[in-house]
Amino acid sequence: MLVTSNLRQRGSSGTLFLVLGLLVAAAVGYLLLQDDPGPGRTGSTGGQTAPADNGSEAPAPAPASQLEVRPGDREILRPTGRTEIAPAGEGSSGTIFGLVLDTSNLPVRGATVAFNQVLKPEERFFGAGPETGLKRFTKATNKDGRYWFDDLPPGTDFEVWVHHPEYAGAHGQVVTSLPDDQTINVVVLRPGFRVAGTVNDSGGNPLAATVVMQIHGNTFGEEDPAYDQAVGRRIEVQAGPDGRYEVKRLTPGVWKLTASHEGYADYLERALVLNGEETVVVKDV
Numbered sequence: 001m002l003v004t005s006n007l008r009q010r011g012s013s014g015t016l017f018l019v020l021g022l023l024v025a026a027a028v029g030y031l032l033l034q035d036d037p038g039p040g041r042t043g044s045t046g047g048q049t050a051p052a053d054n055g056s057e058a059p060a061p062a063p064a065s066q067l068e069v070r071p072g073d074r075e076i077l078r079p080t081g082r083t084e085i086a087p088a089g090e091g092s093s094g095t096i097f098g099l100v101l102d103t104s105n106l107p108v109r110g111a112t113v114a115f116n117q118v119l120k121p122e123e124r125f126f127g128a129g130p131e132t133g134l135k136r137f138t139k140a141t142n143k144d145g146r147y148w149f150d151d152l153p154p155g156t157d158f159e160v161w162v163h164h165p166e167y168a169g170a171h172g173q174v175v176t177s178l179p180d181d182q183t184i185n186v187v188v189l190r191p192g193f194r195v196a197g198t199v200n201d202s203g204g205n206p207l208a209a210t211v212v213m214q215i216h217g218n219t220f221g222e223e224d225p226a227y228d229q230a231v232g233r234r235i236e237v238q239a240g241p242d243g244r245y246e247v248k249r250l251t252p253g254v255w256k257l258t259a260s261h262e263g264y265a266d267y268l269e270r271a272l273v274l275n276g277e278e279t280v281v282v283k284d285v
Contacts, residue, residue, distance in 0.1 A: 085112065085138040085230050091153035093177035099186045100145045100162055107145025108189055111164040114138045114231045115149055118157040118174055136227065152177040160187065163232030168192020168249040169215075193274040196246040197284040199239045199259050199267075206243025209261040209285070212236045213247050216254040216271070250274055259285045 096115075100108045117135040135156060139147045152158070160172025167189035175184050199209040213235045214228065228234035239245035239259075257269040267285050274281060 085114070085136075085227070091151050091156075091177070092179075093150065093152040093154045094179050094181040095148050095150040096152070096175060096177065097146070097148045097181070097183045098160070098172070100141050100147070100164075101186055101188050102167070103188060103190055107141070107143070108164055108167070109141055109143045109145060111141045111145070111147075111162050111167075111189065112138055112231055113141060113147045113172075113187075114161045114163070115152070115158040115175075116161060118159050120157070138231070149177075154179060160184065161231060161233065162187045162189065164189055165232075166249075168251045169232040170251055171253075191249065191279070193250040193252065193279050193281060194246065194248045195250060195255075195257070195272070195274070195281045195283050196244070197282050198243040199245060199261070199285045200243055201264065206241065207239065207261045207264070208241050208243065209239045209245070209259045209264075209267075210236065211239060211245045211247065211285075212258045212260075213250065213272075214256045214258070215251065216256055257283065257285075 098113065100111045100113065102108055115137045119134075135153060135158075137149060137152065137158075139149060141147045154177050156177050157174055158177065159174050161169060162172060163169045168191060170187050170189055172187045173185050175182075195213065199207045199211065201207055215233050225234055229236065235247055235250070237245055237247050252275050253273075255272045255274060257267075257272050259267040269283070269285075272281075272283065
């Protein structure tokens with residue numbers, strides 16, 4: 001009887017250990033399945049959901065370059081939150097990418113980039129201008145000095161003009177909006193020229209006149225003073241009581257200078273040329 005009892009106890013113990021072993025193995029297998037998802041399953045990846053494998057690889061991000069903007073960089077270009085002076089686009093062209101730097105090759109943030117329509121000979125002949133649909137668009141550069149325009153009217157020629165209050169304005173290239181994406185030349189902003197002098201009447205008395213500088217040679221059609229001033233192509237300053245005035249940050253080129261004061265005829269200098277190494281020009285009126 002004692003031997004039979006011992007055998008029964010040993011048999012019960014063996015069965016118990018076998019059951020416990022099977023339970024542990026099942027638990028380990030469940031955990032392994034959770035950490036090793038099969039096709040079409042998702043598993044734990046450090047708190048994030050792993051994407052299902054659909055047989056295609058995600059495109060690699062385009063390498064960022066300070067000196068070049070490529071079509072693949074579209075995803076990193078973000079609006080700056082500024083209110084644009086003109087609509088950013090209204091057609092179906094490809095994207096035009098650009099970059100604005102200073103003379104140290106550092107990006108310029110918050111520069112206004114204006115795309116202004118270049119009138120073709122037939123458009124000039126028929127008198128196209130702001131009142132007949134002259135096209136103008138602006139964007140602001142982001143923290144990397146980058147900008148982009150898309151959905152422009154296809155097949156339209158634009159002159160690029162860049163303005164920032166801490167630099168002289170700068171001309172860019174003439175670009176044609178195409179169906180395909182394109183990257184245009186880098187625009188470099190510089191300190192520019194300075195014009196200074198005094199305004200006097202015919203008796204030599206100083207006048208606190210209003211002095212306006214307007215750049216010549218634009219291809220934008222008729223002048224629009226409000227728009228030109230907003231994009232830095234027209235600069236207005238007030239002379240002091242001693243008649244002294246100063247206009248800073250002027251791009252090289254041909255400028256028109258006008259001085260006006262109540263009770264006097266306007267003074268007009270139609271072609272004030274800023275060029276060469278001497279960046280300070282003295283102009284008494």
